[in-house]
Amino acid sequence: MALLKSFLILPRRCGLLLSSSSYWYYHYHSRSTFLVPPKIRITARPLSQQIQSVQRSKPLSTSLSSVSKYSTCSSDGNDFLRLSDQQLMDQCEMSTFKSSGPGGQHRNKRESAVRLKHLPTGTIAQAAEDRSQHKNRASALARLRTLLALKVRKNVDIDAYSPPQELLQILPAKSTIRGSDCGSQIGPNNPKFALGMQALLDLIFAVEGSISDAAKLLGLSTGALSRLILSDDSLRMAVNELRTSKGMKPLK
Amino acid sequence: MKLSFIRASSSSTLPIFLKWHKTPLSTNCRRPIFSSRISSTPTSSKPQIPLFLRPPTYSASFSELRKWQDWAQSLANSVGSTFVDSDNGPEASLLCRELKWLIEDAVEDHSLFPPMGTQNNDRPIRLRTSLEELYLLWKQRIEERKPFQYIVGCEHWRDLVLCVQEGVLIPRPETEMVVDLVAGAVSENEGLREGLWADLGTGSGAIAIGIGRILGSCGRVIATDLSPVAVMAASFNVQRYGLQGKIEVRQGSWFEPLKDVEGKLAGLVSNPPYIPSNHISGLQAEVGRHEPRLALDGGVNGMDYLLHLCNKVSSMLKPGGYFAFETNGEKQCKDLVEYLENDYEGSFCNVNIVSDFAGIQRFVTGFYRRAI
Numbered sequence: 001m002a003l004l005k006s007f008l009i010l011p012r013r014c015g016l017l018l019s020s021s022s023y024w025y026y027h028y029h030s031r032s033t034f035l036v037p038p039k040i041r042i043t044a045r046p047l048s049q050q051i052q053s054v055q056r057s058k059p060l061s062t063s064l065s066s067v068s069k070y071s072t073c074s075s076d077g078n079d080f081l082r083l084s085d086q087q088l089m090d091q092c093e094m095s096t097f098k099s100s101g102p103g104g105q106h107r108n109k110r111e112s113a114v115r116l117k118h119l120p121t122g123t124i125a126q127a128a129e130d131r132s133q134h135k136n137r138a139s140a141l142a143r144l145r146t147l148l149a150l151k152v153r154k155n156v157d158i159d160a161y162s163p164p165q166e167l168l169q170i171l172p173a174k175s176t177i178r179g180s181d182c183g184s185q186i187g188p189n190n191p192k193f194a195l196g197m198q199a200l201l202d203l204i205f206a207v208e209g210s211i212s213d214a215a216k217l218l219g220l221s222t223g224a225l226s227r228l229i230l231s232d233d234s235l236r237m238a239v240n241e242l243r244t245s246k247g248m249k250p251l252k
Numbered sequence: 253m254k255l256s257f258i259r260a261s262s263s264s265t266l267p268i269f270l271k272w273h274k275t276p277l278s279t280n281c282r283r284p285i286f287s288s289r290i291s292s293t294p295t296s297s298k299p300q301i302p303l304f305l306r307p308p309t310y311s312a313s314f315s316e317l318r319k320w321q322d323w324a325q326s327l328a329n330s331v332g333s334t335f336v337d338s339d340n341g342p343e344a345s346l347l348c349r350e351l352k353w354l355i356e357d358a359v360e361d362h363s364l365f366p367p368m369g370t371q372n373n374d375r376p377i378r379l380r381t382s383l384e385e386l387y388l389l390w391k392q393r394i395e396e397r398k399p400f401q402y403i404v405g406c407e408h409w410r411d412l413v414l415c416v417q418e419g420v421l422i423p424r425p426e427t428e429m430v431v432d433l434v435a436g437a438v439s440e441n442e443g444l445r446e447g448l449w450a451d452l453g454t455g456s457g458a459i460a461i462g463i464g465r466i467l468g469s470c471g472r473v474i475a476t477d478l479s480p481v482a483v484m485a486a487s488f489n490v491q492r493y494g495l496q497g498k499i500e501v502r503q504g505s506w507f508e509p510l511k512d513v514e515g516k517l518a519g520l521v522s523n524p525p526y527i528p529s530n531h532i533s534g535l536q537a538e539v540g541r542h543e544p545r546l547a548l549d550g551g552v553n554g555m556d557y558l559l560h561l562c563n564k565v566s567s568m569l570k571p572g573g574y575f576a577f578e579t580n581g582e583k584q585c586k587d588l589v590e591y592l593e594n595d596y597e598g599s600f601c602n603v604n605i606v607s608d609f610a611g612i613q614r615f616v617t618g619f620y621r622r623a624i
């Protein structure tokens with residue numbers, strides 16, 4: 001329900017400049033890996049523009065979609081994965097696949113596919129396999145979290161490195177730096193995995209793809225860290241793409 | 253039932269399917285000889301139980317079911333793009349996806365079918381309908397263009413699974429947003445959240461149930477429809493979600509069953525029939541041949557009921573009350589807004605047009621101005 005409301009509830013304050021130099025966007029799908037500093041400016045539009053107001057003096061402008069509003073209420077708004085579903089949804093433009101014709105009562109085509117575009121990063125996630133638009137929206141949002149984890153890189157200070165809690169939670173119990181207070185290991189099917197995966201990728205990028213260096217910092221053997229990386233397809237692909245770009249052998 | 257103003261009044265007491273059979277479009281899709289539970293007449297006063305809710309009292313061997321699936325798949329593939337070309341209907345790939353959903357609903361434990369790997373065991377698979385019926389149902393889907401939702405007897409809409417049958421409009425994905433609009437309106441307004449709402453022309457009860465689940469503990473919804481089949485389906489769905497205490501379903505034409513709550517509503521929503529009459533014959537077969545005309549035909553320019561609703565909305569709502577209507581698109585939205593602002597100058601505020609997720613201007617919303 002929270003997810004749905006996000007289409008309507010407009011966060012109180014907004015407008016934020018995304019230019020913190022500690023954030024880089026990793027273009028995951030590009031052929032050769034490169035890092036670009038973000039140049040994206042987010043400004044939230046006022047309510048009146050978000051849902052088209054009707055004023056008789058002015059003709060209505062047609063916008064692609066009235067729900068293309070985004071904003072964030074978090075002061076550290078570029079930590080996207082920490083946002084609630086609702087907040088993350090607020091940063092997205094949602095659209096369904098265009099059907100020709102007037103839609104509504106005219107149609108029976110079960111066009112329930114959903115496409116989410118995360119406006120701050122341009123990341124697109126879509127889902128079509130479910131029977132309701134509502135559920136496709138939830139799947140697309142979950143997919144978006146994974147894509148963001150893969151795409152948005154945070155700088156890491158290796159010399160003073162201490163892994164964040166989310167990363168500790170996805171490590172196997174044998175890690176020597178993992179306290180017993182971490183609970184049991186979180187696997188790829190847990191929605192919290194994305195946050196841990198993001199922190200792991202931040203580290204692996206910081207050590208330029210060296211699994212053994214990363215493993216040392218995480219109190220694991222190189223083999224144990226490799227197994228963790230190989231346990232999730234998207235994680236494995238992201239790591240291997242980085243390694244390939246650095247002339248290293250991919251993990252198998 | 254006093255029905256002074258609408259064309260529908262002439263047939264208001266007739267079951268919808270009779271009307272449907274009288275329309276010229278339906279002549280080429282009379283029920284064929286075979287009879288099945290699903291295609292039995294919708295006049296019965298009992299709702300049809302959707303496939304997924306029936307007990308798994310049938311069974312078939314894996315190879316029999318596999319044979320059916322192969323047959324169904326090739327029938328779907330044989331369609332190619334002919335439906336798309338003739339009336340912008342479904343293409344083969346969509347039909348194949350529907351076939352998957354049909355299996356989901358018909359097979360008790362669909363993790364068993366299709367089985368993993370190539371094991372070819374002939375353990376019987378428990379089904380919610382007979383294999384014969386499955387052949388029949390898929391034939392109806394492809395040959396008669398019967399909507400998939402009438403085949404399985406339900407539609408997945410928002411996070412709900414709503415039962416539908418012939419005579420009841422299948423709720424559309426666009427309409428899911430009406431509930432979002434209401435959620436937005438009630439989120440910061442306790443008066444609206446705890447107030448009395450009405451969903452006019454409720455069909456399957458979709459909007460009413462969606463709203464019923466987001467209102468506060470004192471919030472109530474009255475859902476109305478002229479069609480007895482719709483009233484039956486809506487009541488069934490309300491009960492399935494345990495909302496009898498919150499949603500009351502009433503039969504009658506538009507405001508007629510709401511006389512006792514005049515001026516008391518916190519909100520009024522409707523997705524009335526809005527298709528212009530002369531568009532009905534060109535609709536895709538699933539809609540034009542099978543869905544009730546009473547749910548689609550909005551008169552010459554499709555605005556008959558929307559205007560009727562607008563004419564009464566101010567007398568039904570409390571000051572500060574909210575309304576949301578679904579329309580056919582940009583033209584109807586603009587005409588409606590203009591109508592509200594000219595003929596009811598000063599009665600409404602924050603009148604908005606809201607687009608659906610495909611970017612089509614679809615909804616008109618607003619508030620009945622608070623009395624000074």
Ligand SMILES: C[S@@+](CC[C@H](N)C(=O)[O-])C[C@H]1O[C@@H](n2cnc3c(N)ncnc32)[C@H](O)[C@@H]1O
Nearest residue numbers: 421423453454455477478479505506523525547
């Ligand atoms: C487009 S359908 C909408 C159904 C449902 N609200 C939905 O969104 O799925 C329009 C509904 O209005 C009902 N209807 C048609 N004429 C009516 C009338 N005079 N009074 C009340 N309901 C009417 C139809 O039976 C149909 O269920």
